[in-house]
Amino acid sequence: MKWHYVLAVMLSGLVLFSAGCSTVTKPDTVKYVLEAEPSSLDPAMTTTLPENNTELQLFEGLTRxxxxDDPQPALAESWDISADGTIYTFHLRKGIKWSDGTPITAQDFEYSWKRVVDPDTASENAYMMFPIKNAEAYFNRKAAADEVGVKALDEHTLQVRLAYPTAYFLNLTAVHCYYAVPQKLVEAHPQTWAADAKGMICSGPFKITKWIHSSEIDFEKNENYWDAKHVRLSHMEFPISDSQATRLTLVESNQANMTVEPPPADQTRLEEAGLYKVAPYLGIYYYVFNVTKPPFDDVRVRKAFALSVQREALVRHIIRGQKQAAYAWVPPGLKNPVTGKDFREEGGNLMTEDAVQARKLLKQAGYDTNHPLPEVTILFNTNEMHKAVAESLQAMWKNALGVQVSLMNQESKVFMATRSKGDYQIARASWIADYIDPMSFMEVFSDEENDAQYHNKTYNELIRQAKETNDPAVRMTDLHRAEQILFDDCVIIPIYYTTQPYAAQPYVKGYHWLQLGLVDFKKAYIE
Structure with missing residues (x-):
């Protein structure tokens, strides 16, 4: 998952909420406070949780x-899959319409998907389309649009040819960049069609009625939605504030009834009031080594630092939020379709805590009191929680290894550029799944441009095999083997698996938090 998701959730600012704040009295309206202003609601271009949360209410894919968190028929009522797993034929529902009453067709999907991988669109989401035949080649200007494996056979039939069998492809068709967008509107107003409520056309349970930028987004039920009979709310309102304290005040005072990421210091009080909730969230907070920068170009030094981290204490005293200490890479919540077991449970812990062994490894690498490590600096983006974690690790490494570690914080955009260039030794990082499959995590370090500057031929080959096989048993075995290599080479230090803390009034019912960090209000209601 792109880093923007994580930043949007974890950063908090000082902007004061200024939207109208009447007490919630309408029984058919949910007020959910967004944590940031969407820069756009164009599903091809957006990358943050506030944007994608809003789009989930307004749009729909072939599946939902x-x-x-299993993909179910949505704008497509059914599909056929070829025996080799490379050809999907989707059959759209008859009579499906945009919110303005015009038909939604297979041509809309062909146009929308090719738009995502059009190099002139320059979408950051294009990589999620790369399982489609020639999609990556088109994005890199090595193929034509007509060669991309997406074709509308008629108004109700979409055929998709994949470059290789992709076990999670149906999950992908529920992701925001796979939504259809209205071609005529997009081509008429390519830069502004999704930047304002006026004239915006939707396909999902709700349609947008008002967007006061940096203040509030309002919705009403989309009567042209194919499943409108199951949509219980007539209206929704999304006030906007990037202040955690302001968002929480709105919920506690009943001026809104739900928001994400209440301040950790308020957790106990909110639990006692029955307002504190925690949803599953497929993600991990970790530290990543630049494996080419001394002293971390030596795997023994990397392992010494990793073995010295006391995660349980960190989670209990600093992080809170009912997070789970992490001892591997892929988080819990992903099922092996062959065994029916959780992928993480099968793989077990791949890292331990052992300060004695850590000191031995450091000595084997040639470092002791007479030969101290060169200067080591932790890089993190400016945020109180990131700072607290970094300070804790600094103390742990001092106590366990006797090493001096410096801290360096940078504004988030600068931080991400620094990390991407590999201009660091060890840095904070987070990863949230783009789609519900272990591959969403495992392919991170097979990328030739990964932040760790890590390149392992065996690892890359296992990931390639896992992507291209049509045998789920072989696929899962390859992914487990690759994950073990990642820890044999000690590329990362996992800290905790993420959760999604939120505050909600108990009278809001029927919503569903996806493991991807999104909340679906399609079936929500006020009791």
Whole structure:
């Protein structure tokens, strides 16, 4: 998942909320406070949680994730899959319409998907389309649009040819960049069609009625939605504030009834009031080594630092939020379809805590009191929580290894550029799944441009095999083997698996938090 998701959730600012704040009295309206202003609501271009949360209410893909986060028929009522897993034929529902009453067709999907991988669109989401035949080649200007494996056979039939069998492809069709967008509107107003409520056309359970920028987004039920009979709310309102304290005040005072990321210091009080909730969230907070920068170009030094981290204490005293200490890479919540077991449970812990062994490894690498390590600096983006974690690790490494570690914080955009260039030794990082499959995590370090500057041929080959096989048993075995290599080479230090803390009034019912960090209000209601 792109880093923007994580930043949007974890950063808090000082902007004061200024939207109208009447007490919630309407029984058919949910007020959910967004944590940031969407820069756009164009599903091809957006990357942050506030944007994608809003789009989930307004748009729909061929599939939509259910309460178990499994893809179910949505704008497509059914599909056929070829025996080799490379050809999907989707059959759209008859009579499906945009919110303005015009038909939604297979041509809309062909146009929308090719738009995402059009190099002139320059979408940051294009990589999620790369399982489609020639999509990556088109994005890199090595193929034509007509060669991309997406074709509308008629108004109701979309055929998709994949470059290789992709076990999670149906999950992808529920992701925001796979939504259809209205071609005529987009081509008429390519820069502004999704930047304002006026004239915006939607396909999902709700349609947008008002957007006061940096203040509030309002919705009403989309009567042209194919499943409108199951949409219980007539209206929704999304006030906007990037201040955690302001968002929480709105919920506690009943001026709104739900928001994300209440301040950790308020957790106990909110629990006692029955307002504190925690949803599953497929992600991990970790530290990443630049494996080419001394002293971390030596795997023994990397392992010494990793073995010295006391995660349980960090989670209990600093992080809170009912987070789970992490001892591997892929988080819990992903099922092996062959065994029916959780992928993480099968793989077990791949890292331990052992200060004695850590000191031995450091000595084997040639470092002791007479030969101290060169200067080591932790890089993190400016945020109180990141600072607290970095300070804790600094103390742990001093106590366990006797090493001096400096801290360096940077504004988030600068930080991400620094990390991407590899201009660091060890840095804070987070990763949230783009789609519900272990591959969303495992392919991170097979990328030739990964932040760790890590390149392992065996690892890359296992990831390639896992992508291209049509045998789920082989696929899962390859992914487990690759994950073990990642820890044999000690590329990262996992800290905790993420959760999604939120505050909600108990009378809001029927919503569903996806493991991807999004909340679906399609079936929500006020009790």
């Amino acid at each position: 994730l259910d309460e178990q």
